[in-house]
Amino acid sequence: MKPYKPLIAILMLGAIIMACKKDKQSDTTTSGSANGSAATNGTVGTNVPAVYKKIYGATDIYIEGDYVVIKTNGFPDHKSPYYSGTAWASTKYEAYNGTNPLWGQNPNKIAEADATFKIPLNPKAATTHAATPLGAMGVAVNGVDIFNQYAAMYSPLTNEANGFDQYGGHPQQQGVYHYHVEPTYITANKGKDALVGFLLDGFPVYGPLENGKTITNADLDAYHGHTGVTADYPSGIYHYHITAADPYINGNGYYGTPGTVSQ
Structure with missing residues (x-):
């Protein structure tokens, strides 16, 4: 049996290294609800900043280099x-x-x-502002896709809006449920001034209320946001706001450089 001892030692060392590596990036299973702050029956990496743990509808959240990776099932x-x-x-x-x-x-x-949404961990203003796509441009805290202000073929939402359910969303042809406008289930449960989600550029999206005031398009820039202090970012950050009028969530493209989404 002696000739096998070096091999056994190598295998044991490899197992220890892998265990340490896993522990360094370990995920903790958590649960939550619309009123909670943790992923619903999902996992959240121990090194994930607290603000991303508010995405309670994710199945998995972890850090990958300079990005936050958020996985969802779309329900x-x-x-x-x-x-x-x-x-x-x-x-x-x-x-x-x-x-x-x-x-x-x-x-x-x-x-x-x-x-799978992959968004910048430390978002910055872009030199060139990319247009938002038809399809997912962000993710809400309940794990639902956020779409832009257009229907198919970049048409206005005028007619399509009549198909939005009582919570402000609907599914497209492949069954992907999404919001173009205020997700009223979230704002009713978490507050009109609460964090609603993130766009792909990593900047947060807040509800239509700020410091007791209802935000209108006139309060926001061309990208439908502004810079200021929020409950999640006491030092201030650029953030988007939902408004009752077109473009609802985003204006003339991303303020920052978008990450990626794969479905």
């Missing part, structure tokens, strides 16, 4: 008429009970839509 944590006819209908379906008299349900249904 809204609230009920919706768009759960009708799905495997989750018995617990997640809710008939439309909003206030839009022109509401009409589109033919799409909510489906699982796994996504």
Whole structure:
């Protein structure tokens, strides 16, 4: 058996190194709800800054170099008429009970839509401001995609908005549920001035209220944001605000340099 001792020692050393490496970047399983601050049945890396732990709908959050990686499954944590006819209908379906008299349900249904968002850990203003895409331009704290102010083919949301459910979202053809406007389930539960999510450039998105004042487009720059102190950033940071009027969440492109999203 003696000839095998060096091999056993090498294998044991390798196992120790891997264990240490895992411990250094260990993930802690946490749970939460719309009123909580931790990922729902997901994992959060121990070195993830506290503000990103407010993304309670993520399945996984960790740091990768200069980026925060946020993984989601795309399911809204609230009920919706768009759960009708799905495997989750018995617990997640809710008939439309909003206030839009022109509401009409589109033919799409909510489906699982796994996504990986990779956003800058330390966002900075971009020299050249890239346009936001049709599709995910950010992620809400409940793990739902945030889309820009356009419908397909960069059309206005005028008609499409009549298909938004009572919480401000709807699914597209592949079943990806998303928000173009204020996600009212989040702002109702966390506050109109609360953190709503992050755009791909790493800058945070806040609700329509700031210091007791309802924010309008006139209070914001061309990218639909401004710099100031927030509850999460006491030293100040550029941040976007949701408003009741077009462009709702983002204006003429990203203020910073966007990371990536894969779905």
